Amino acid sequence: TETVNRCAGCGVLLQTEEKGKLGYIPAEAMDKEPLICQRCYRIKHYNESSSITLQQDDFLKLLGHVGQTKALVVKIVDIFDFEGSMISGLARFVGSNPVLLVVNKIDLLPKVTNANKIINWVQRRAKEENLKVVDIILCSAKKNIGFDRVITAVQEYRGNMDVYVVGATNVGKSTLINRLISDYSDLDSELTTSQYPGTTLDLVKIPLDDGKFIVDTPGIVHRHRLTEVVKKRDLARIMPDKPLKPMVFQLNEAQTLFFGALARFDFIKGEHQSFTCYTSNAVQIHRTKLERADALYEEHKGVMLAPPNLADLEELPKFVKHPLHIPKGKQMDVLISGLGWIRVNSIAGAELAVHAPKGIKVIAREALI
Ligand code: GDP
Numbered sequence: 001t002e003t004v005n006r007c008a009g010c011g012v013l014l015q016t017e018e019k020g021k022l023g024y025i026p027a028e029a030m031d032k033e034p035l036i037c038q039r040c041y042r043i044k045h046y047n048e049s050s051s052i053t054l055q056q057d058d059f060l061k062l063l064g065h066v067g068q069t070k071a072l073v074v075k076i077v078d079i080f081d082f083e084g085s086m087i088s089g090l091a092r093f094v095g096s097n098p099v100l101l102v103v104n105k106i107d108l109l110p111k112v113t114n115a116n117k118i119i120n121w122v123q124r125r126a127k128e129e130n131l132k133v134v135d136i137i138l139c140s141a142k143k144n145i146g147f148d149r150v151i152t153a154v155q156e157y158r159g160n161m162d163v164y165v166v167g168a169t170n171v172g173k174s175t176l177i178n179r180l181i182s183d184y185s186d187l188d189s190e191l192t193t194s195q196y197p198g199t200t201l202d203l204v205k206i207p208l209d210d211g212k213f214i215v216d217t218p219g220i221v222h223r224h225r226l227t228e229v230v231k232k233r234d235l236a237r238i239m240p241d242k243p244l245k246p247m248v249f250q251l252n253e254a255q256t257l258f259f260g261a262l263a264r265f266d267f268i269k270g271e272h273q274s275f276t277c278y279t280s281n282a283v284q285i286h287r288t289k290l291e292r293a294d295a296l297y298e299e300h301k302g303v304m305l306a307p308p309n310l311a312d313l314e315e316l317p318k319f320v321k322h323p324l325h326i327p328k329g330k331q332m333d334v335l336i337s338g339l340g341w342i343r344v345n346s347i348a349g350a351e352l353a354v355h356a357p358k359g360i361k362v363i364a365r366e367a368l369i
Contacts, residue, residue, distance in 0.1 A: 328347065
């Protein structure tokens with residue numbers, strides 16, 4: 001007969017195949033006692049909540065009925081990829097519950113950026129995405145900016161309800177949850193994972209002093225973000241870890257910029273104008289003539305045009321072309337989800353095309369900065 005192993009901590013079925021998925025345990029830990037999944041192990045020994053992940057459909061299937069309970073939903077988004085990290089199907093999950101929007105990684109914005117302008121921008125963008133929010137907090141979980149305001153806002157809006165923390169993967173949800181855990185450090189010993197009723201999903205719960213909980217939900221994988229598609233070694237390169245140092249390019253029409261071999265930006269038609277690239281410094285930008293772009297790519301992809309390297313490029317979906325029209329009189333950004341954005345500086349309008357791996361979200365939006 002087959003023996004079924006369950007985690008002594010949370011009761012989840014153990015598996016050694018898929019790291020980052022529920023119940024993962026490294027094979028070499030299978031002969032140690034007690035048998036405990038990697039997630040519980042980390043919580044127990046490091047007070048560290050590591051993120052488990054789910055596809056959006058599974059997330060809504062497993063957690064969809066939170067909408068029928070009374071709760072505060074804390075939604076974390078990443079200012080470096082605002083539209084990419086919004087969760088489109090969230091309305092069903094939220095129901096009539098209040099949503100507190102926490103905008104993380106604010107440390108990445110250039111120092112001069114005016115916080116009120118950012119909040120107003122976020123408010124307009126959230127509205128366009130049909131997300132009603134009770135408040136918007138800017139923060140940096142990593143640099144410890146605005147964290148006290150997150151706590152105050154959670155306390156203010158939750159009343160006597162449970163709090164569900166949701167977010168796409170790589171928005172910094174674990175970093176924020178870990179901050180919450182260490183700020184409630186006297187409660188460490190009571191930190192639990194418990195199975196969500198009627199599911200196989202175990203959730204990390206941080207107890208609050210009125211018997212309610214802050215519940216960490218699985219990170220939602222968005223395949224339209226470049227961060228979820230590149231290899232791990234390239235992830236660290238495309239995600240900036242210091243304030244952005246934007247690069248300005250003065251371009252004539254019929255010029256092209258390559259962002260490694262990750263994306264290509266064509267300025268097809270318009271007046272001579274400047275374009276400001278808000279991308280990680282570790283992604284090299286190459287300028288060329290539009291008519292030379294195809295040949296340059298074929299010749300230099302994966303070597304001069306890197307990341308990714310040639311082998312990893314094989315596994316990246318092929319480029320798809322996104323034509324974009326920037327109307328006259330508008331200040332706009334072109335967002336390539338997970339890679340950053342390019343600000344179109346002139347208000348004279350422009351015809352553009354972005355080539356990005358198939359499936360990656362590319363949009364034009366109101367300029368952030
Ligand atoms: P999760 O997948 O949402 O749980 O995200 P993590 O907490 O694992 O963070 C994903 C990546 O974003 C890690 O490389 C973090 O170091 C980074 N990160 C998290 N919070 C911040 C932040 O406030 N600022 C910056 N610059 N990076 C952050």
